[in-house]
Amino acid sequence: MRKVRVAVIGNPNVGKSTLFNALTGAKQYIGNWPGVTVEKKEGERIWRGIKIRFVDLPGSYGLGAASIDEKIARDYILLEKPDYVIDIIDASNLERNLYLTLDLLEMGVKVIISLNMIDIAASKGIRINHEKLSELLGVPVVPTIAIREKGIDKLCDVVVNAVNGDVIFKPFKIKYPKEVEEAIQELSSIIADIDSKLPSRWIALKLLTGDEDIKRKISEYKDGALIIARAEELAEKIRSIYGEDVEIVIAEARYQLIGKIVEKVISVGAKPEIDVSDLIDRVVTHRILGLPIFISILWAMFLFTFNVAQPLVDLIDIAFSQAAEYVHATLDSSNPMLASLIADGILTGFGSILVFVPNIFFLFLAMAFLEDVGYMARAAFNMDRVMKKMGLHGKSVIPLILGMGCNVPAIMSTRTIESEEDRLVTILINPLIPCSARLPIFIMLAAIFFGRYASVAVLSMYLLGFLLAIMIALMLRKLFFRGKVFPFVMELPPYRMPSWKTISIHVWNRGSKFLKKAGWIIFSVSIVLWFLAYMPPEAEFGGSESWLAQLGKLFEPVFLPLGYNWQIAVALIFGFLAKEIMIDAFAILMGDNYETVLAGMLTPFQAYALMAFVLVYVPCMATLAVIKTETGSWKWTIFTVTYELILAYVLAFFITFIGSLIW
């Protein structure tokens, strides 16, 4: 069967995911683009005897290298050379969308335009003569309504026709002012000499505008440096003639051409009286109402993610502990080691992964909904000022709040942050936000040591967590990401009713990927911990003779300055598995009256230091696994563990030290 590869590109918010799903159906291959954590989606459709492989490129406003997304999109087209590129254009926003189209056409790729959301455009009184548009651009234009799967078959027909040679793609050239045109021609002829496969005219344009990434690519050729030097000379010359940078001259020429095209193809009828989006925005970004609405929406999302999903979480929890009990009951007499491996190792391991699943799916559902409706952009818009002061980005606010529920979905929610640096900082500080699993430990310790002030002590942990998160964020900015402030040039898309099909495919893809990737890490660590707690076989599971206890005793000297004995050390090791297990660990190690034992073991200051230590010391295994999969880097994962351990120790030591002066 003949095969053809088609890349799908478009501005953000043009219904690209919906169109992609309509083209390929739910069966998609999800991976990552090499070297980065941006998701790569591929899917297939067999149409009229041809296997069409669709590749979803990240949303882009142009083929600059302004963001990672745009760089991925353009590198794919430039280096992987798909046979055709479907460019999705929002029919009600033709002007800005055509900028990307011109960039593609100048690159010389075979573009097929999907003129999407023509129904919404029509409701705004905008009609587009798509035949005229096709004629002016020299490429096929197919009107589509992706959400209702209209025009999809036609789009595939055009691909097949193109493969059969029945579609003409006319070469497209923008006429630039004289001096710019001369410079482009001079450069493109030298570029064609060094490599005839390059889109020489497009490369010439990028060199003139000083595109660093393209410069680097060209400098790898033998005479590359000479070409770059010449391009800089020519750019300087143009700057002196026009009094403006070449980039401005070129962008203006493009938008002038776009203006002419739009004039010829669009007829604007009567506009509706009320702009619904604007009405919603008046309320949502209202000076006084804005913040309460934001908090309410977050609160609703929080409840949905954690409370609505809770029965499912409990069900999974009960199912696994019942299964473990059953295994113990039936196998303990005949083969205790196998029983323990299955019950305390495998089942506990799987259980600890699966309990996250309902939360993750519910969170993604809520997130995808708010994102597709258009509220996320407003939340980022409203919170940007505050977040920026903390060295973060407007979009960092959602992960910070969600962290109070569970850091795992919170870290996964950073995916909406485009800037890699902002995203990384947001991920790395997230474990400092006290998740709900740390709350029972705070409550237990506070109840033992602080009596009627227990709630104040617990609350102070939350304040401390957020304070530390802000401090670390500012520090990371200073140390690693200095000066790289990502511009907040962001579209505020009109509010829209999202497509449930798109949302469910999206949620499924994300959720199942978490299970596959993070699942293995969590599972393996669980087995190792089980082994340490089990060995030697004659000792009580996790008891004072177990290897785990030996390990705790090994670490005892480290904790001595803080006043913690080996039992607390073991509990802290268990806490790595999942923070809430620490209470069970205390019970195993100190017996049922562990509260009294603890009361006699620590001073209130040492107990408070322990609370702070638990707050900070190390993310739980699941969080760590998700940090690894989301940053794609062991380096940052290890960095998180290291800084948190040091910070926790210093903090606990400081509190203990102050305490020893007063107590």
Add this chain to the structure above:
Amino acid sequence: MGNEIVRLSELDKGEVGEIIGYEKDIPSSIRSKILSMGLTRGVRVEMIRPAIFGDPLEFRVRGFNLSLRRSEAQYVLVKKV
């Protein structure tokens, strides 16, 4: 006060400005981004509203809404219309 030249960041809510140029020291990352979004000379930009804490600002340009921080909008010069 018809043809007063101000920075884009100085437009008040509801005011419209026509872009006449850019500050010479505009960082190239900001320049590329705003150019690709269509903030070219001659285009009209309406300041819609500030965010709840006063920054960033929401503008309407070429039929869509765009958010810019004040620190970014200050590089764009407009003539009030």
